[in-house]
Amino acid sequence: MNEQIILLILITVATAVTLSTYILKAKKQVQYKGDERWQLIQLKANNIANSSNLILLIIVVVLPLFVDLQTTISFQRLTTFILIFIGMRNLLELGAIIYYDKQL
Numbered sequence: 001m002n003e004q005i006i007l008l009i010l011i012t013v014a015t016a017v018t019l020s021t022y023i024l025k026a027k028k029q030v031q032y033k034g035d036e037r038w039q040l041i042q043l044k045a046n047n048i049a050n051s052s053n054l055i056l057l058i059i060v061v062v063l064p065l066f067v068d069l070q071t072t073i074s075f076q077r078l079t080t081f082i083l084i085f086i087g088m089r090n091l092l093e094l095g096a097i098i099y100y101d102k103q104l
Helices: 002-032 036-066 075-103
Strands: none
Touching: 002 036, 002 075, 036 075
């Protein structure tokens, strides 16, 4: 039961972060009117967010070395982990946008 509560909290946080990221990006797009500064901020933030794909790749390659090969995972659990990963990727992007917006 505790595991389900933790996953529910993580999915809720991931959803909130994803919505916040898209709302902030829309506001900044209107504020900066799509100028080069805003494009540079988005490019740098996207590069940071894409680094999470490397982390996911490492996990997918290394995890089978430590987990029993007979272990199965349900489609619902896999979907839950994917949603949490997307939320954490968007959290990285949100943080990078805020950081680079203050820097540039």
